[in-house]
Amino acid sequence: MALIFFGTPYFAVPSLKTLIDEKEEISLVVTQPDRAKGRGHIISAPPVKGIALSNNIEVAQPFSIRDKDFYRKLTDISPEFIIVVAYGKILPKEILLIPKYGCINVHASLLPKYRGAAPIQWALINGEKTTGVTTMLMDKGLDTGDIFLQAELQIQIDDNIDTLSEKLSELGAKTLIKTINGIRTGSIKATPQTDEASYAPPLKKDDGRIQWNRTSDGLFNFIRGMHSWPSAYCYLNEERIKIIRVRRQKTEDRGQRKAVPGRVVKASHGELIVETGNGFLSIEELQPEGRKVMSAAAFIAGRKLKEGYEKFD
Numbered sequence: 001m002a003l004i005f006f007g008t009p010y011f012a013v014p015s016l017k018t019l020i021d022e023k024e025e026i027s028l029v030v031t032q033p034d035r036a037k038g039r040g041h042i043i044s045a046p047p048v049k050g051i052a053l054s055n056n057i058e059v060a061q062p063f064s065i066r067d068k069d070f071y072r073k074l075t076d077i078s079p080e081f082i083i084v085v086a087y088g089k090i091l092p093k094e095i096l097l098i099p100k101y102g103c104i105n106v107h108a109s110l111l112p113k114y115r116g117a118a119p120i121q122w123a124l125i126n127g128e129k130t131t132g133v134t135t136m137l138m139d140k141g142l143d144t145g146d147i148f149l150q151a152e153l154q155i156q157i158d159d160n161i162d163t164l165s166e167k168l169s170e171l172g173a174k175t176l177i178k179t180i181n182g183i184r185t186g187s188i189k190a191t192p193q194t195d196e197a198s199y200a201p202p203l204k205k206d207d208g209r210i211q212w213n214r215t216s217d218g219l220f221n222f223i224r225g226m227h228s229w230p231s232a233y234c235y236l237n238e239e240r241i242k243i244i245r246v247r248r249q250k251t252e253d254r255g256q257r258k259a260v261p262g263r264v265v266k267a268s269h270g271e272l273i274v275e276t277g278n279g280f281l282s283i284e285e286l287q288p289e290g291r292k293v294m295s296a297a298a299f300i301a302g303r304k305l306k307e308g309y310e311k312f313d
Contacts, residue, residue: 001080001100002027008046011165012085014173015106016051019083022177026057027077032088033061065089074098081180084138085172093140101183103138106172108165110134110150112197115143120165122200124225127217129155131164133172135179137190144197146190148179160224160245203230210234212261212312216248216279234262235313242287249273249280262312267305270297274312 003024005016008031019026029052037044052059062070074082075098082103084091096103109119111134116122123131132152136145151171155164182188208230210219223246226232231242259277266273272283287293 001025002077004028004030004074004077004079004082004099005048005052005085006030006082006087006091007048007085008032008088009086010047011108011169011172012048012087013051014169015083015085015176016048018173018177020051020055020057024180026052027079028060028073029057030060030062030065030087033063065095066092071095081183083176083180085176090142091138096138096140104148104176104179104183105136105138105143105145106176107134107136107143108168108172109200110152111136111143111147112193112195114200115197116200117202119200120168121161121203121225123155124159124161124164125222127221131155131168133168133175135172135175144193146192148182148188148190149175151175160227162228205230208232210243210312212274213259213277214261216276216281219276219281220246220248236310240289241312242289242293243283244285244287244293245283247282247284249282260311264305264307264310264312267300267303267307267310270295270300272296272300272305 003019003026005019005026005028007016007029016029029048031046031048034043034045036042049059049061060070060073064070071094074095079099081101082095082099084103085106091103107119108131109115109123110132114122120131130152132150134150135148136143137148139145151174153167153171179188203226208226210222210232212219212234214222223232223243227244233240233242235241260275261277263275264272265275265280274281274283283296285293285295286299288299
């Protein structure tokens with residue numbers, strides 16, 4: 001029977017590719033409209049669209065999923081499943097009721113932890129050691145549906161939002177296929193979410209502002225969680241700078257001196273070390289506004305930073 005696939009970003013691509021490789025009958029791919037991106041405001045198509053078109057699958061990009069003609073198109077297909085992977089909009093009840101077996105969502109957390117739009121970012125920001133994916137039967141709530149399968153993944157110390165997203169997208173694709181096959185054979189049944197829920201709200205651009213009075217551990221996790229969007233940033237002498245990659249330093253004995261969060265304690269021999277509210281961070285990669293990502297060594301080579309006096313804000 002036919003499937004309909006809803007998805008938009010790169011995270012959804014492995015799931016769509018796996019469905020294609022498994023010879024599933026995908027009658028329609030639904031994705032967000034093409035949008036302007038970057039400084040040049042170049043119109044770009046969602047990654048899922050390119051995969052669908054290259055496999056001769058029809059694509060729909062409705063501006064409103066409540067459009068009557070779009071709804072009629074879905075009902076005419078009479079799908080066995082609607083698969084939803086990072087589509088970007090909440091589906092109305094009318095669409096949830098269309099498929100024979102319901103709408104199946106691949107969510108990038110171990111529900112009910114991290115319901116919401118940014119589960120991978122918040123797992124990193126909060127310093128989680130383990131995360132995973134969940135397949136669930138969608139209902140009208142925000143990631144509140146009954147669970148089919150879950151798969152765990154250990155978060156590595158060098159993971160950031162990009163690397164962890166890639167791992168979870170691949171894990172999600174494998175878990176999705178197991179879920180579909182299990183539903184068809186009756187070997188998998190959905191069970192209600194029972195543990196205490198937590199939430200992962202969407203991130204805004206301003207959320208990336210670094211608060212140097214936090215601990216070095218907290219900032220380390222914050223920076224890798226903000227890596228791609230909205231990016232962790234701060235200011236040095238009123239210049240906006242993105243902090244791309246950092247390394248934690250051992251805490252030094254300050255004696256009776258109070259911490260000075262943001263203070264540059266070293267800017268020499270290729271090292272740029274900044275004081276936090278509790279500990280120190282060595283900045284390894286950063287990006288001044290309007291320039292490419294560079295190493296700390298390249299950054300300090302063209303500047304005369306006074307150790308102990310300069311301060312990141």
